[in-house]
Structures are given as structure tokens and as C-alpha cells.
Amino acid sequence: MHPFFQLLKKIIQTGIGKSRLLMATAGLGIAMVLLLIAIQAHTNFYQLLYGRQNQNESADFLVVNKKITNAMMGQSDKSMFTAEELQTIKQQSFVEAAGYITSSQFKVTAAAPGELQFYTDMFFESVPDSFIDVKNEEWKWQEGDGVIPIILPNDFLNLYNFGFALSQDLPQVSQETVKNLPVKITVSRGLLSSQFTGHIVGFSDRISSFLVPAAFMDWANNRYGNGKAAAPSRIVIKTSDPANPTLVKFLDDHGYTTNQDKIKYSKTKLIVQTIVSVIGFFGIVLLLFALLVFSMFIQLIIASCKKEIQLLVMLGTAPAQLRRYLLRQFVPLYVVTGIVAVLLVAVLQWVAARALAAHEMVVSPWPGIGMWIAAAVVLLLVYFVNNRTIRKYLD
Amino acid sequence: MQIQLSHLVPLPLRDKLLQRASDIWNKDVTFSPGSFVKIKAPSGTGKTTLVHYLYHIRYDYAGKVMVNGKPWQDYNKSALAAIRQQQVSIIFQDLRLFDQLTAWENIELKRVMGPAPACTAEQVQEMAARLQVTHVLQQSARTLSYGERQRIAIIRALVQPFKWLLMDEPFSHLDEENTRRAAALIAETCKTQQAGFVLTDLDDDVHFNYDVQYQL
Numbered sequence: 316m317h318p319f320f321q322l323l324k325k326i327i328q329t330g331i332g333k334s335r336l337l338m339a340t341a342g343l344g345i346a347m348v349l350l351l352i353a354i355q356a357h358t359n360f361y362q363l364l365y366g367r368q369n370q371n372e373s374a375d376f377l378v379v380n381k382k383i384t385n386a387m388m389g390q391s392d393k394s395m396f397t398a399e400e401l402q403t404i405k406q407q408s409f410v411e412a413a414g415y416i417t418s419s420q421f422k423v424t425a426a427a428p429g430e431l432q433f434y435t436d437m438f439f440e441s442v443p444d445s446f447i448d449v450k451n452e453e454w455k456w457q458e459g460d461g462v463i464p465i466i467l468p469n470d471f472l473n474l475y476n477f478g479f480a481l482s483q484d485l486p487q488v489s490q491e492t493v494k495n496l497p498v499k500i501t502v503s504r505g506l507l508s509s510q511f512t513g514h515i516v517g518f519s520d521r522i523s524s525f526l527v528p529a530a531f532m533d534w535a536n537n538r539y540g541n542g543k544a545a546a547p548s549r550i551v552i553k554t555s556d557p558a559n560p561t562l563v564k565f566l567d568d569h570g571y572t573t574n575q576d577k578i579k580y581s582k583t584k585l586i587v588q589t590i591v592s593v594i595g596f597f598g599i600v601l602l603l604f605a606l607l608v609f610s611m612f613i614q615l616i617i618a619s620c621k622k623e624i625q626l627l628v629m630l631g632t633a634p635a636q637l638r639r640y641l642l643r644q645f646v647p648l649y650v651v652t653g654i655v656a657v658l659l660v661a662v663l664q665w666v667a668a669r670a671l672a673a674h675e676m677v678v679s680p681w682p683g684i685g686m687w688i689a690a691a692v693v694l695l696l697v698y699f700v701n702n703r704t705i706r707k708y709l710d
Numbered sequence: 711m712q713i714q715l716s717h718l719v720p721l722p723l724r725d726k727l728l729q730r731a732s733d734i735w736n737k738d739v740t741f742s743p744g745s746f747v748k749i750k751a752p753s754g755t756g757k758t759t760l761v762h763y764l765y766h767i768r769y770d771y772a773g774k775v776m777v778n779g780k781p782w783q784d785y786n787k788s789a790l791a792a793i794r795q796q797q798v799s800i801i802f803q804d805l806r807l808f809d810q811l812t813a814w815e816n817i818e819l820k821r822v823m824g825p826a827p828a829c830t831a832e833q834v835q836e837m838a839a840r841l842q843v844t845h846v847l848q849q850s851a852r853t854l855s856y857g858e859r860q861r862i863a864i865i866r867a868l869v870q871p872f873k874w875l876l877m878d879e880p881f882s883h884l885d886e887e888n889t890r891r892a893a894a895l896i897a898e899t900c901k902t903q904q905a906g907f908v909l910t911d912l913d914d915d916v917h918f919n920y921d922v923q924y925q926l
Contacts, residue, residue, distance in 0.1 A: 317822075630819070631870075635788060
């Protein structure tokens with residue numbers, strides 16, 4: 316240490332009120348640990364939610380419809396979405412894109428070729444093409460084409476293979492086989508009818524429906540429909556985070572419902588967020604008190620050495636020298652406190668990562684970048700506040 | 711470094727001082743660099759006040775104290791500190807040592823405060839030996855006699871670089887022999903540093919070869 320500071324040490328006694336300083340340091344330490352844990356817990360939770368299962372997809376799709384209640388039964392217009400409702404949905408911050416699912420307004424029958432002896436009434440729906448996850452060059456239709464590309468829900472094939480086919484002694488079919496089956500599709504309304512060949516181009520997990528290109532749907536509804544503009548009853552939403560509690564609340568508030576499986580995390584997320592926020596809040600409150608005690612401690616030192624400081628200044632000690640000396644008394648203290656807090660959280664993180672790994676949940680064994688930034692910010696804040704206090708009371 | 715007084719009058723003593731003749735108060739006075747200045751002042755004429763004005767630790771005056779052409783008020787705290795560390799040194803009448811430090815530490819404080827000390831620790835030892843205070847250097851300043859404290863304060867003022875040394879009755883508690891030694895040391899150090907001094911005292915004296923003498 317500079318010899319001048321060694322002499323200052325004898326003049327400006329910082330030993331006064333040591334218990335107060337200890338309290339302030341302990342408070343700062345606990346506050347930092349709480350804050351860092353809150354931030355780290357947040358990071359971990361995000362890693363768990365979005366870490367691996369969603370690695371390849373940046374967005375998720377939700378099919379939203381109105382809840383069918385007993386009171387609504389028989390009044391299909393009550394389950395329709397109006398244009399305003401779609402607009403409202405589109406305007407929500409958590410919705411990246413939203414589109415109608417248009418249903419067919421005509422009769423559809425499908426018949427399997429050859430010996431399969433399969434004949435069924437069915438329906439079609441369509442969504443804007445950007446929502447289709449089976450990217451396929453065959454996914455297009457224009458007037459005059461005799462082949463309609465169709466996307467089947469994965470569940471449908473499973474139901475057929477493991478439910479229907481087994482019980483009816485029918486052969487099970489693979490996805491490839493289905494794709495190669497030309498299905499005879501008849502579209503009709505009254506006496507008008509058209510024949511098409513349905514070509515299965517893919518299977519979707521996103522939308523549980525029989526999908527055809529929007530172009531075909533528009534044409535067919537126009538030609539075979541009842542002439543009224545189609546009021547859709549289902550909406551598909553593209554969202555980056557189906558576990559977003561705001562989204563779930565929005566759906567609930569409007570009486571909408573969706574695939575519950577996809578939004579099941581939202582409740583957990585809400586609880587975790589609340590807990591993390593409470594911890595973080597206490598951390599911040601504690602930090603403020605620690606800062607207050609630090610400031611009061613500095614004030615106390617300066618007040619108790621007022622005469623000495625005056626004489627020092629009179630003899631030519633620069634204010635900057637005094638400031639530097641006083642800061643030196645505190646900075647190492649909270650740098651050490653900060654390091655201890657960071658180490659503690661790092662150890663906790665490591666233990667947590669191991670414990671979670673036992674349950675096949677993967678989080679990084681290292682604290683996240685957010686925690687490092689927070690630690691740096693807290694230390695800078697403490698430095699800044701102390702520096703200001705010293706400046707204020709020295710003058 | 712030039713010090714100029716321009717119609718300097720202490721506000722609390724204004725009426726009293728303006729009734730009597732003075733070489734300093736309410737006059738234009740210039741202390742030219744390197745000169746030895748003696749200001750003789752009877753009690754109650756503002757001797758200590760003047761020294762404090764010159765050192766800029768009292769501000770209740772009319773007129774101006776100009777340092778290098780600028781009034782003291784134009785210097786900020788850091789500039790003031792730099793001047794006190796490197797250009798202006800002082801021996802207070804009431805000495806103002808730190809009781810919690812030893813005599814040696816009191817001297818060291820001033821020696822190492824600035825960016826470059828004017829002398830080495832060995833030279834401090836020599837000064838202490840010349841003023842016969844070597845034996846008290848390691849004692850707490852609190853336990854020293856007034857005469858010893860005064861000699862420590864004199865050494866403290868000499869260990870920093872300076873162009874002006876302000877002295878307020880610096881020998882008040884020293885016997886003739888010690889006064890002679892202290893004055894010799896001060897004169898020598900001033901010559902080495904090419905510095906001048908302003909000394910205030912109650913009576914005439916022959917401790918120094920003064921260049922100028924004023925009556926306060």
C-alpha cells in the first residue's frame with residue numbers, strides 16, 4: 316500500500332462501527348445470492364422448457380376453437396370466429412401469425428381402390444399454406460387438376476392401424492403405402508358432383524384434420540358450397556411459446572380452448588415465475604437495505620473523522636486521494652462478497668444440474684450469462700452508490 | 711510564484727483596522743518570489759487571520775488574494791490541494807499535528823502526500839538531529855512538549871516542495887538556541903528550494919536577513 320494511505324489508516328479510523336459494516340456486508344452477500352439464484356433459476360427453467368425438445372422448431376402451432384357448451388349445442392354459428400375476433404387474436408403479442416381453418420361446405424366421400432373395400436363420408440379443412448409443416452412440392456392445386464394433395468393427421472393412421480384394422484381383420488398400412496394409394500374422392504352437393512384422385516402427401520402432428528390446399532378449398536366451396544361466406548370455427552395460431560401464461564389467460568378469458576397438452580407447462584411456468592420473482596424481489600429489497608447501511612456507515616466514518624479530514628485537506632490532501640483511500644476500505648470487501656456469492660451460486664448450479672440429470676433433465680452445470688451480468692451490475696451499483704456517498708459527504 | 715494582496719480587509723475587523731495605519735490591510739502588496747518577508751504585528755491586528763487568508767483557509771475578507779495572477783477563489787479543490795502539496799507550505803501558530811500519529815509519522819504524512827517528496831527519509835533524520843528532536847520521533851505527538859511539537863511542525867513544513875513558506879510565530883515556544891538552529895534550517899531549506907517565506911511575529915527579530923519588513 317502507498318505509504319500515505321498507511322498513514323491515513325491511522326488517522327481515519329474505519330474500525331468504528333465494525334458490526335454495522337459486517338451487517339451491511341452480510342446483507343449484501345445474501346442479497347446477491349438471492350438475486351443470482353432467482354436469475355439462475357429463471358435461466359434453468361427456460362433451458363428445461365425450451366432446451367432440447369424444441370431445438371429444431373422455433374415456433375409452435377395451436378389450433379384454437381371455442382368451447383362447445385350445452386347451451387350452444389345446435390347453434391353452430393356460436394362456435395364461429397368472426398373477422399374481428401381473428402383480428403383481436405392476431406394483435407396479441409404472443410401470436411406470430413394466425414389464420415382461419417376453413418372447413419368444407421360440401422359433401423365429401425372417399426373410396427379406397429382395389430380390394431380394400433373402403434368407403435367413407437368425410438370432410439376437408441384447409442389452412443393458409445404457411446402453416447403447413449409438410450413442405451412438399453406437391454402441395455399445390457389449381458383449377459383443372461384432377462389430383463388433390465391431402466395431409467392426414469398422424470393420429471388418424473394410428474387409429475386405423477392399431478384400432479380399426481386389427482379389429483376388422485384388415486391389413487395394417489405404412490405411411491409409404493398410404494402415400495402411394497390413390498384415393499377416389501367425390502365432392503358433391505345435391506346433384507352436382509366431381510371426381511378427383513386424392514393423393515396423400517404427408518402426415519401432420521400439428522393440425523388434427525384432413526387438410527387440402529387452400530386453393531382447392533376456395534374453388535370447391537365456391538362451386539359446391541351453400542354460397543354463404545364460410546365462417547370458420549377453428550383458428551390456427553403460430554406462437555413461439557405455447558407455455559406463455561398470457562396466452563393461456565387470453566384463451567381462458569375468451570372462452571377458447573386448444574390442445575391442453577401443449578399448454579400444460581404454462582401453469583408450472585407461472586408458479587416458477589412467481590417464486591423466482593418473489594426471491595428476486597427480496598433480493599432487491601435486501602440489496603437496497605445493504606446499500607443504505609453501507610452509505611450510513613460511510614457517513615458515520617466521515618462524520619466521526621470530520622476534524623481529521625479537515626486538517627488533512629488543510630495540509631494539502633486532495634479530495635481524490637481521500638476518496639480513493641475510503642473506497643479502498645470497501646471495494647475489496649464487496650468484491651470478495653461478490654466472488655463468494657458467485658461461487659456459492661455456481662456450486663448450487665452444479666449440484667442442481669447433477670440432481671436434475673438423475674431425472675433426465677438437462678441444465679448447464681455452469682451458471683448462465685445472466686447471472687454473471689447480474690453479479691457485475693450489482694457490484695458496479697454498490698461501487699457507484701458508495702462513490703457517490705463518499706463524494707457527497709467529503710465535500 | 712507570486713502572491714499579491716489587493717485591498718485586503720478582514721470583514722470582522724474592518725472598522726477597527728481602517729482607523730489605524732497598516733502596510734498590508736487595504737493596500738496593494740506584492741510578495742515577489744524568493745523574498746524573505748517579515749510582518750510585524752501587535753496582538754489583535756489580525757496576524758493569524760492574514761496567514762489564514764494567504765493559505766486560503768479563511769475567506770471572510772474584502773479585496774483579493776491573488777496567486778499567480780488569479781484570486782484564490784478561482785482555484786478548485788484539487789488545484790488548491792496541488793498547490794499545498796507542491797508550492798505553499800505552512801507552519802501554523804497552533805501547530806496542528808495529528809495526536810494519533812507519532813512525531814515521525816506527522817512529518818512523513820507531509821513528505822509522502824505529494825507526487826514527489828522534496829527530501830529523503832535520511833534528510834528528515836538529519837533535520838531532526840539539527841533541531842534536537844531525534845529522541846522524540848517515535849513518540850506520539852500527544853506526549854510531546856509544546857517546544858518539541860513546534861520543532862516537528864517546522865520540519866513537517868520543510869519536507870515538501872514549496873515556493874512559499876508561511877510561518878505564524880514559528881518560534882514562540884523555543885529558547886534562543888533552538889530558535890537560532892530552526893531559523894538556520896529554514897533559511898537553508900528556502901535557499902535550496904529557491905523559495906521565499908512570509909513570517910509573522912509580535913516583535914522585531916534578527917533570525918533572518920529579511921528582504922522586506924511590514925507593519926501590520
